[in-house]
Amino acid sequence: MSNAPTPELDAEKLYENAKASIQLGIEDFQISQKDENDGGNPARALSSVRNLFAGMMLLFKYKLANSVDTPEDAYRLIHIPPKNILPRPDGSGGIEWKPEDKFLKDKTIDVSDIEARFKTFEVNVDWGTIGKLRDCRNHLEHLHPQNTLGELAGFVANLFPVLTDFINDELEMSPQNVLGSSWEIMLAHQTFYNKQLAECETSWLDAGIPAGMQEFLQNCTCSECGSRLLKASPKSLEQGYTVESDEDDFEYCCISCGEHAPIAPLLLDSFEHEFFYWPPDGDEPTYEQCQNCAHDTYVIAEGSCRWCNDELDYKYCKYCEELLQQDDQGNGGLCGSCNYRLHKDD
Ligand SMILES: [Zn+2]
Ligand SMILES: [Zn+2]
Ligand SMILES: [Zn+2]
Numbered sequence: 258m259s260n261a262p263t264p265e266l267d268a269e270k271l272y273e274n275a276k277a278s279i280q281l282g283i284e285d286f287q288i289s290q291k292d293e294n295d296g297g298n299p300a301r302a303l304s305s306v307r308n309l310f311a312g313m314m315l316l317f318k319y320k321l322a323n324s325v326d327t328p329e330d331a332y333r334l335i336h337i338p339p340k341n342i343l344p345r346p347d348g349s350g351g352i353e354w355k356p357e358d359k360f361l362k363d364k365t366i367d368v369s370d371i372e373a374r375f376k377t378f379e380v381n382v383d384w385g386t387i388g389k390l391r392d393c394r395n396h397l398e399h400l401h402p403q404n405t406l407g408e409l410a411g412f413v414a415n416l417f418p419v420l421t422d423f424i425n426d427e428l429e430m431s432p433q434n435v436l437g438s439s440w441e442i443m444l445a446h447q448t449f450y451n452k453q454l455a456e457c458e459t460s461w462l463d464a465g466i467p468a469g470m471q472e473f474l475q476n477c478t479c480s481e482c483g484s485r486l487l488k489a490s491p492k493s494l495e496q497g498y499t500v501e502s503d504e505d506d507f508e509y510c511c512i513s514c515g516e517h518a519p520i521a522p523l524l525l526d527s528f529e530h531e532f533f534y535w536p537p538d539g540d541e542p543t544y545e546q547c548q549n550c551a552h553d554t555y556v557i558a559e560g561s562c563r564w565c566n567d568e569l570d571y572k573y574c575k576y577c578e579e580l581l582q583q584d585d586q587g588n589g590g591l592c593g594s595c596n597y598r599l600h601k602d603d
Contacts, residue, residue, distance in 0.1 A: 265328035266335065268319055275315030276435065279420075282308030283439040286413055286446075289406060302405045303397055306412055310394045313420060317371050317382070320427055324378050334374065337364040380427055386419050400483070407484020407513035414450035417443040453486050453512055460489040464507065465499025469563030470524050470554070473531065477509070477523035484513035487520070500524070501564075528554055528563060548583050555583060 285305030291297025322331035339356035347353045366374070368391055372384055393412045397405045420443075421432040433440045461474060478485050490508040498507045504521035511517075534540035547555040550565035560580065561568045571581050574592035576599075581592060588596040 263329040264332050266332035268322035271319040275312050278308050278312030302409045306394050306397050407482035411485050414447045417447045457488045464489040465501045467501045467564050473524050473527040476527040479511040481516040482514040486512035
């Protein structure tokens with residue numbers, strides 16, 4: 258290892274970059290949401306989400322850099338450390354342990370590194386929400402910009418409370434001062450967005466979604482634009498349809514883009530996502546087709562169907578108390594092996 262001095266890090270520069278990145282992200286956001294005839298450009302959605310996420314990460318790094326006394330330690334904290342510590346001859350018959358390489362100059366820590374350092378430095382942020390924001394950013398990287406506008410609106414609305422809490426609680430600064438005009442834009446957007454979201458949720462109360470499927474509604478997103486702002490179609494409600502009995506006809510309408518389409522496939526998709534299993538990895542099935550309603554929503558571990566709520570006549574084997582499945586029901590309350598044992602001599 259050379260004896261070059263450890264590089265230093267200018268925390269204030271991080272802070273300025275964080276603010277600039279968030280501001281750019283909000284400008285992109287506004288332009289992406291405007292009508293194209295009005296100077297809007299949907300293609301800016303991706304750079305919006307990139308800039309906003311990067312800005313939040315820079316603020317996090319700024320916090321770390323400020324948690325130590327020297328610019329050298331600040332530099333070490335936010336750069337990837339050397340991976341291998343190797344033994345070397347010390348020149349007098351012994352050994353000394355030295356890192357194989359230096360801190361990588363251009364490689365700063367990523368989301369999971371920040372999470373680990375926040376733990377040791379006891380900095381609190383809502384990693385559950387940040388994980389969702391990261392997934393959203395990664396998801397948008399792969400979509401056509403037209404299909405991301407609705408999702409971006411949710412991203413900005415969910416980012417806002419994370420940012421303001423962090424600036425308040427951990428930086429002990431005023432979010433309004435730090436974020437400037439972006440703060441007001443985000444606040445107005447979040448308020449508006451949450452009001453719309455609440456209206457959407459209320460609209461489904463009389464839609465007759467099967468009780469066991471209701472929890473999946475919150476993960477349904479518009480198939481056109483990715484928005485979570487889906488309302489029960491007033492027309493479907495007027496017709497007296499219910500999701501349970503009229504699954505081909507009961508539609509959602511998307512507040513962001515106006516798309517109308519049946520809600521049932523979205524509910525079934527998010528059910529599958531929740532109970533996902535992958536046989537090539539050796540996963541056991543978690544659900545199967547229901548013998549009562551023919552939806553693929555029979556949850557094996559629950560012994561009942563999420564769609565029609567059909568329960569088994571016999572839940573446990575009368576002899577060995579093993580959990581019974583749909584296919585065991587013909588045995589009059591016995592599991593396959595007990596049934597075989599008791600009837601093999603018949
Ligand atoms: Zn939409
Ligand atoms: Zn069923
Ligand atoms: Zn048995």
